[in-house]
Amino acid sequence: xxxxxxxxxxxxxxxxxxxxxxxxxxxxxxxxxxxxxxxxxxxxxxxxxxxxxxxxxxxxxxxxxxxxxxxxxxxxxxxxxxxxxxxxxxxxxxxxxxxxxxxxxxxxxxxxxxxxxxxxxxxxxxxxxxxxxxxxxxxxxxxxxxxxxxxxxxxxxxxxxxxxxxxxxxxxxxxxxxxxxxxxxxxxxxxxxxxxxxxxxxxxxxxxxxxxxxxxxxxxxxxxxxxxxxxxxxxxxxxxxxxxxxxxxxxxxxxxxxxxxxxxxxxxxxxxxxxxxxxxxxxxxxxxxxxxxxxxxxxxxxxx
Amino acid sequence: xxxxxxxxxxxxxxxxxxxxxxxxxxxxxxxxxxxxxxxxxxxxxxxxxxxxxxxxxxxxxxxxxxxxxxxxxxxxxxxxxxxxxxxxxxxxxxxxxxxxxxxxxxxxxxxxxxxxxxxxxxxxxxxxxxxxxxxxxxxxxxxxxxxxxxxxxxxxxxxxxxxxxxxxxxxxxxxxxxxxxxxxxxxxxxxxxxxxxxxxxxxxxxxxxxxxxxxxxxxxxxxxxxxxxxxxxxxxxxxxxx
Numbered sequence: 001x002x003x004x005x006x007x008x009x010x011x012x013x014x015x016x017x018x019x020x021x022x023x024x025x026x027x028x029x030x031x032x033x034x035x036x037x038x039x040x041x042x043x044x045x046x047x048x049x050x051x052x053x054x055x056x057x058x059x060x061x062x063x064x065x066x067x068x069x070x071x072x073x074x075x076x077x078x079x080x081x082x083x084x085x086x087x088x089x090x091x092x093x094x095x096x097x098x099x100x101x102x103x104x105x106x107x108x109x110x111x112x113x114x115x116x117x118x119x120x121x122x123x124x125x126x127x128x129x130x131x132x133x134x135x136x137x138x139x140x141x142x143x144x145x146x147x148x149x150x151x152x153x154x155x156x157x158x159x160x161x162x163x164x165x166x167x168x169x170x171x172x173x174x175x176x177x178x179x180x181x182x183x184x185x186x187x188x189x190x191x192x193x194x195x196x197x198x199x200x201x202x203x204x205x206x207x208x209x210x211x212x213x214x215x216x217x218x219x220x221x222x223x224x225x226x227x228x229x230x231x232x233x234x235x236x237x238x239x240x241x242x243x244x245x246x247x248x249x250x251x252x253x254x255x256x257x258x259x260x261x262x263x264x265x266x267x268x269x270x271x272x273x274x275x276x277x278x279x280x281x282x283x284x285x286x287x288x289x290x291x292x293x294x295x296x297x298x299x300x301x302x303x304x
Numbered sequence: 305x306x307x308x309x310x311x312x313x314x315x316x317x318x319x320x321x322x323x324x325x326x327x328x329x330x331x332x333x334x335x336x337x338x339x340x341x342x343x344x345x346x347x348x349x350x351x352x353x354x355x356x357x358x359x360x361x362x363x364x365x366x367x368x369x370x371x372x373x374x375x376x377x378x379x380x381x382x383x384x385x386x387x388x389x390x391x392x393x394x395x396x397x398x399x400x401x402x403x404x405x406x407x408x409x410x411x412x413x414x415x416x417x418x419x420x421x422x423x424x425x426x427x428x429x430x431x432x433x434x435x436x437x438x439x440x441x442x443x444x445x446x447x448x449x450x451x452x453x454x455x456x457x458x459x460x461x462x463x464x465x466x467x468x469x470x471x472x473x474x475x476x477x478x479x480x481x482x483x484x485x486x487x488x489x490x491x492x493x494x495x496x497x498x499x500x501x502x503x504x505x506x507x508x509x510x511x512x513x514x515x516x517x518x519x520x521x522x523x524x525x526x527x528x529x530x531x532x533x534x535x536x537x538x539x540x541x542x543x544x545x546x
Contacts, residue, residue, distance in 0.1 A: 137345075164543065238481075254504035292473055299474050
């Protein structure tokens with residue numbers, strides 16, 4: 001069953017296109033990721049699907065209702081967590097939650113089951129003003145508020161931006177539990193490790209889809225030779241590899257560099273070239289690409 | 305010989321009975337990229353506010369760029385650069401106006417501001433958009449501009465508070481190359497981030513948990529100490545206890 005259907009959706013702002021004929025579908029109960037750089041059109045899409053913005057062209061439906069003609073039905077049935085913290089800073093944790101429950105004609109008690117796992121973590125601070133919460137706790141409260149009316153679909157626009165690694169992990173554990181309860185989740189994120197936790201992802205840029213598939217299939221489709229390079233002076237290595245004739249792209253990845261070459265090369269050949277350049281204690285290894293490699297490559301290929 | 309540009313000794317900040325920063329001590333050397341990590345609420349921002357002369361410590365000692373945080377807070381502000389994801393440039397001023405505004409704030413001469421403005425616009429290839437409002441620029445350009453502005457008065461140290469929050473992988477990498485370049489020319493970089501791959505780019509990293517510095521070493525050293533594969537593992541292990 002299709003939970004979200006998007007067909008040829010376009011949106012421009014003062015002649016600047018944000019979405020260019022975007023189409024895809026999300027199945028009921030799916031955890032679907034939207035990955036793309038700043039300005040790719042992710043937030044515009046979220047706002048169209050949550051009926052806060054009208055598309056210029058195209059059609060979309062959410063949980064069976066049209067985003068334009070039946071927006072009121074959608075609003076009752078979806079939860080939305082915008083990128084910017086948008087709860088009432090001058091209300092307490094408890095007051096915010098009560099407020100959202102009342103708006104949707106329900107009560108905290110009625111759907112407590114759904115939020116319990118999350119709410120117990122912020123309950124010790126329920127009298128605290130939302131504006132005084134730390135980043136991780138704000139996100140948890142926002143998620144509770146988006147869930148309190150037991151939505152069929154959940155829209156999360158960069159829910160973990162500015163959140164520390166521990167809280168991010170907890171947040172994703174919660175999403176998996178919500179998915180297990182049958183809720184459809186559309187989530188955007190700038191974190192590539194989170195992308196790989198989705199069942200399917202769409203990589204988008206300039207309002208268009210570059211690739212859409214399961215993370216595993218997206219990775220498998222990548223067929224360029226990829227090497228990891230470690231050791232030595234990182235910055236000098238990076239600069240030298242930029243000038244290497246075999247280099248298609250070289251980028252820092254944590255404690256190593258990732259190098260893609262135009263053709264198949266033996267790691268030894270690259271190692272020797274670097275040794276000639278005066279780099280010592282360098283390890284070069286051929287490696288399987290990760291989702292971030294593919295994304296960076298796609299962006300690079302599209303840009304040029 | 306290496307010279308110490310940030311020296312912190314038992315620095316503490318209390319809010320009532322709550323110790324937001326609890327007797328932290330560390331040193332940062334000139335030209336170092338120092339990663340200042342911690343979970344949300346661990347006390348990073350409070351510590352950073354004391355080091356940038358914005359908040360008076362409750363006890364302990366600290367000097368930044370040779371100036372004392374109690375007595376010389378104003379000198380500190382003039383000798384450091386500061387940039388954050390949340391606040392850096394004025395969206396409703398043009399590129400050029402932002403540069404000139406900050407030049408004025410830092411007390412630079414008219415001539416110096418003129419020269420520096422030209423230099424920044426040229427280095428970043430922003431000449432063609434010099435008169436455009438900052439809000440019209442892509443995020444990646446804004447960031448690089450904000451970083452250049454934070455360095456325009458030639459500070460010894462630049463503090464970067466989550467400079468890459470919410471930024472895509474391409475733009476983040478471009479930004480880190482600017483950081484490397486600045487460190488290469490001898491600037492000291494003090495940076496907070498939630499991206500653990502970025503923690504790997506730092507020369508040394510400290511991890512704050514509940515107001516205290518629980519670990520401080522090179523990324524390699526930390527991974528060895530905690531028998532972890534990545535900084536992500538190190539962080540998860542330490543911060544979980546908090």
